[in-house]
Amino acid sequence: MTPPPIVxxxxxxxxxxxxxAKALAARLHVPYIDTGAMYRAIGxxxxxxxxxxxxxxxxxxxxxxLAESLSLDLDVTGGQTRVRLNGRDITDAIRLPxxxxxxxxxxxIPAVRRRLVAEQxxxxxxxxxxxxxxxxxxxxxxxxxxxxxxxxxxxVRAERRSRELAARGTPQPEEVVRAEIERRDHDDSTRSxxxxxxxxxxxxxxxxxxxxxxIVVELEERIEKMRGQVLT
Ligand code: DC
Numbered sequence: 001m002t003p004p005p006i007v008x009x010x011x012x013x014x015x016x017x018x019x020x021a022k023a024l025a026a027r028l029h030v031p032y033i034d035t036g037a038m039y040r041a042i043g044x045x046x047x048x049x050x051x052x053x054x055x056x057x058x059x060x061x062x063x064x065x066l067a068e069s070l071s072l073d074l075d076v077t078g079g080q081t082r083v084r085l086n087g088r089d090i091t092d093a094i095r096l097p098x099x100x101x102x103x104x105x106x107x108x109i110p111a112v113r114r115r116l117v118a119e120q121x122x123x124x125x126x127x128x129x130x131x132x133x134x135x136x137x138x139x140x141x142x143x144x145x146x147x148x149x150x151x152x153x154x155x156v157r158a159e160r161r162s163r164e165l166a167a168r169g170t171p172q173p174e175e176v177v178r179a180e181i182e183r184r185d186h187d188d189s190t191r192s193x194x195x196x197x198x199x200x201x202x203x204x205x206x207x208x209x210x211x212x213x214x215i216v217v218e219l220e221e222r223i224e225k226m227r228g229q230v231l232t
Contacts, residue, residue, distance in 0.1 A: 002227055004030050004128025007219075008137035011150035012188070012196060013100070013181050014157030016207040016215075017132045020150060022079055023216045025130035028223065033123055034081035035133035035140070036103065038074065038116045040094035041083050042067050043102030055105050064111035076123060097165060097172055097180060104184045107134075108191040135194040137202055146223050149198040152208035157181055 005028060009021045018034065025032035045066055051059045073084040082091045093099070106112050113135075120140050124131055131140065137147035152160075158178040165172050189196040198204070203222060205215060 005146055006124050006128050006141050006144045007130040007146040009132045009148050010136050012185050014161040015150040015152050017150050019212050020215055021130045021132040024219055027220050030128040031076040033076050033129045033131045035120050037081045037083050039103040039107040040099050041085050042106045042112055043099050044094050047102050053105055060109050063106050064109050067112040067115050104187050110193045113193055134196040139194045145226050147202040149202040150205050150207050156208045
């Protein structure tokens with residue numbers, strides 16, 4: 001039997017990664033693994049300890065120690081990655097807009113990345129998975145043949161994120177959302193450890209003007225073709 005696939009879905013904020021990755025995981029019958037949720041968990045823990053942004057050097061050391069000592073449980077058996085921090089379910093708390101910036105800030109700390117990358121490899125090592133993040137195809141699973149880089153124009157991404165936040169009951173003015181996305185785009189792609197980037201081993205997908213279903217079907221077809229299976 002062919003082992004279950006490991007699929008990398010990387011790209012900037014608001015590119016539609018979650019929607020596509022969830023649907024794809026369901027079709028491939030593998031877990032959907034939201035790696036951003038893990039960085040968000042460390043970000044939340046940092047904020048709850050009174051650490052402020054931008055991170056000072058001493059704070060980065062504190063966060064690194066925190067990342068080593070925290071107990072992080074991830075349940076990827078449902079359609080969503082449920083996260084528990086020291087036993088407390090923080091799945092909803094990590095979605096607050098402020099935590100996006102904390103997640104981005106702590107994700108630049110190498111010790112944080114080391115711990116979480118190990119966790120991601122362990123999780124997908126069991127039953128495969130569709131992993132959504134920034135460095136899945138470059139760092140976490142560089143050898144997988146299934147790599148997709150999703151992107152869309154900034155306006156489209158900001159509008160999507162605004163709609164998402166409103167639907168969650170935490171609406172934000174569009175210019176605030178746009179500024180947050182631009183800030184994260186910059187920080188996530190310029191950090192020195194595992195920056196957001198892609199190379200020719202990825203298939204580039206512009207999600208700006210295409211329906212999600214069509215994209216999911218294209219990805220599934222590419223994956224199945226690569227695995228040498230006939231679609232039923
Ligand atoms: O995908 P997201 O918006 O939930 O991710 C939150 C932050 O976490 C993002 O700004 C950068 C960081 N992140 C990362 O560095 N590497 C990943 N694989 C996933 C997320």
